[in-house]
Amino acid sequence: MIQFVFSRLFQSMAVIVIMSYAIYGLMGLMPGDPIDLMITSDPNMTTEGAARLRTLYGLDRPITERYLHWLEGAVTGDFGYSRLFSRPVFEVIWPALGNTAILLGSSFVIALGIALPLGILAAIKPYSKLDYSINLFVFAGISVPPFWLALLLITLFSVIFGILPAGGTADAAGASGLWERAKYLVLPIASLTLASIGGHARYMRASMIETLRHEFIRTARAKGLSQTQVITRHALRNALIPVTTVIALDFGYLFSGALVTETIFAYPGMGKLIFDAIMGNDYNLALVSLLFATLLTLLGNFMADVAYTWLDPRLGFAKGDA
Amino acid sequence: MQFAKRLACAALTFVVSNMSPAFAAREKLVIGITQFPSTFHPNIDAMAAKSYIHAMVARPFTTYDKDWNLVCMLCTELPTIENGLAKPELTADGKQGIAVTYTIQAKATWGDGVAVTTKDAVFTWKVGRHQKSGVGNIELYRSIYKIDTLSDKSFTLHFDKLTFDYNGINDFNLLPAHLEEKKFSEPGAYKNRTAYDTDALNKGLFFGPYLMTEMATGSHVVLEPNPTWYGRPPKFKQIVVRAIGNTAALEANLLSGGIDMIAGELGLTIDQAISFEKRHKQKYDILYKPGLVYEHIDLNLENPFLQDLRVRKALVHAIDRQTISERLFGGRQPVAHTSVNPLDWVFADDVPKYGYDPKQAATLLDAAGWRMGDTGFRINGQGQKLGFELMTTAGNRTRELVQQILQSQWKAVGIDVRIKNEPARVFFGQTMTERRYTGMGMYAWMSSPENIPRTTLHSNHIPTKSNNFSGQNYTSYKNPAMDELLERIETELDKSKRLVLWRQLQHIYARDLPVIPLYFRANAFILPKWLSGVEPTGHQYSTTLWVENWEIRP
């Protein structure tokens, strides 16, 4: 077990280091640089001025040299400055990470809370009317363009009914009190949740159907246990094992969802930060926040693997079926 | 879709009836803008969002007011040669220069109680001219070769050049020496160490009507009145500036009461504002101010087809700019005939104009040897097709719309225009600056009143590899008469003589057509009916420079 943990940690570190270079290189392949962005908004900027600033920010050096320079700093704990916010990158990332953790955490829990029961219900009687209705609902959630869903929610609940704020955070409005603060999270969480129920519910359904076919379930049924008892006492635990893995693998998608949602709701979290950093050619910020997102995903996968081996020692590796 | 409209109407009544709580506490104003500043340092990285906020917490020495006159803000009297505060002189190496004396407002005090003094001006100058400080507009500080301290509040700047706008130091934004001097001890690290970023809520950094009291990076800024402010007391107890990048979301926030107004400087596009006005006229005032943002299409004059003046004229005759302005922009964005805005005092109205006249365009093209081919496009004697690539900034919806209209109109006279767009930073970073575009480049110039288009029209400013791509004459326009005019206007101090030169310049410009003038962009300010005192400027200096005049309509 310990050996497994260490080897995975080592592998993850390797992935992170390779990733950091790959992202840095890709960012370097993006056209223009931060100074070009400054030029577009400053009518007084001369070409000489731009060249001077490029030298000052070290942008005139080749990308590999810049990367090594960054890596040198990173090893000593200096991850560089964000150009977009003129602060050390972690000072920018921490608050955003906190905001995103609230957003993603709540929507993750709510989505699971809805998706798992739906998946189980659908699995009890496959191809029944109930199964079809659930199917329709969960597929609708994953088939609607996410930004469109968000704008629809804003239009309905903020503009038309006027009961929920259209975006931002409670701090921006100076609101206090738990409900006042929570209000700002309702729509972003709702749009994130609706988009992720589908996947979870489908995994749950598939896994439950699979489990219900097993011999031990038949035995349990033969013993005269009711359907509810069979599912809660026998099937659920087994069915949840593969679901855990698949959901953990989906961790990376959470950031993708957060990116769109946070951008529309002007919610200052990691997703919006990553997007702004990439679009603003903020190399350091984009790099570190992307690595952070990757790290969290790896961590999620790792925990899922640990949980998986622990729950089910017979199996060495996750099934490919996703 | 009838349903949606009815739903929207029902919604409106609902929102209106629901708005009452907002009226209760009208001591706060929430402004929505589309961008968050990258830094709060006034002289590093010019950005509209920063100028907008900074104008509420500090003031420049001079600026242009809403009537486009140069006025004093932090200084007490605008120095001129006539009032003796500005004196032409020669520099040590015999160049024509000028000495200009400014006096700081007597009661100007930093938010922490330290007086604003000459020391700050000298310090700002030191920072500004240092190669490593990261200041963008270094040219301003470089041209000031010496500062004389006359008293705590008065100083004289010695410029190594004499131009007609010698007394405008609009970008000379004062830095607090008592806080920043230490940070500047190592100039190379200054841009990361400055208190404006490490300690942005420090009261001592600002001296305007408001102070920053809260800031959430990327999200919002909270401003509250500054007790040490020397001018008219501001009316709002709190101003919140929120950054919402998506304009559809920005509008939704306005309608749902999340924000009270949308800034014109960084707000809705003009067609969005016009559509908004149709629906919400009763609740909001929508002010349009056409300004000094000159939308045009640069023509690459090294393109052999475009070298022919007849082709350039035909290009302009073939497009219906008037109808575009009326139908797309509700007539709010006037058609441009040269780079000079009609609101500018040097504007000449009698320049040659090229109205919508497809027949004339066809005649001109025929005369230039471009006859209509079988494919619906014109070809010349060598069988080459008359075609150009039209580029602009990707993601700018208004430009993309105009672009598609122009493409369609040019097609009607047999000119094949292909659209190719790039992200703004590539477009400006390489394509235009290194003149990699082959035909047409559509974008805008921002300028201040009576801004001399020297860098865009002078033949010395054609960016080439040998001059390391400096200059902004992307069309590679060369005309000795124009060069001479540009130089003379700059140093002509006599207003009436300057006017004559400006008129000549506009005539040559309209005759030579190095670019296709399109229109002057307008900013749309969306303000609640209860707010008064917001006066759009129409130039790059924000309305917030007069934020203390904003008040609740009685």
Next chain:
Amino acid sequence: MTTRKDHPTSLVWHRFSQHRLAIASGFLLIWMGLLAGGAPLWKSLLVLDGQTVDLFMRFQPASSLHPLGTDELGRDFLARLLDGGRVSLLVGITAALFASLIGTVVGLISGYFGGRLDALMMRFTDGIISLPLLPLLIVLAAIDLSKLGVPVALINAENASLFRISIIVALAGWTTVARLVRAETLALRERDYVRASRAQGATSWRIMRVHILPNLAASIIVATTLSTGNIILLESVLSFLGLGIQPPIASWGNLLTNAQELIWEAPQLAFYPGALIFLTVIAFNFLGDGLRDALDPKTIHSQG
């Protein structure tokens, strides 16, 4: 499919036909495909012009001349939708096929040869999976291809944004198929008939082609169908972020994105592309789901 003795086609069809939503989806998609694929034909039949701008005809309601009205530049909206559908479907299908191709090759090689190669390739695949997909796509969509030495003429081609989107989506999206194919290959290569074939001296290439690949077809078809829908959705998201198909080429994604600012003025401009994306994506999902149920050998066993 005939190679599988325990997998009679009729049974598959029977299973599939039970999934009514999948059947309906299949028909819907064929119909959409015909509409979008034949866009030039329909446009000429109906005399619709999606190109010519008419500023006096902006936001016209539906009429006999313009069955769905006109857009913000007075172009026929139905024609725009047809053109947009062609692009969206094309991007979705090409990218999905391309992704499956990469995934199949990687998974097959990895699963069949096993050992170090397998470990290395799977580590790589896991690495890609752990990347945050959308941010990565944004970076990829924004990179300057000329810095990679791609010929300028190719980059400037009118359809460049179309190919670019298809390729980058495929480059990021092959991992699911790769894992799937690997897992099944691992199981298949231990089957008796594969072993027998190997003992008879068949080359690896032949075994993969004749014995393994046909048995993978079902899973690959399902995965490809499901990812086509996702990719159409992804294209709309990239368009929303300003990095999708660039105007003047229409796609459902950029039509929808354009319309978000016009939602009050002309809600139909947002309604149609939104509804079409939604219907298409959900149809691909149902179709994939139905196919999975129908082609899954386990389901058939338990039924038969």
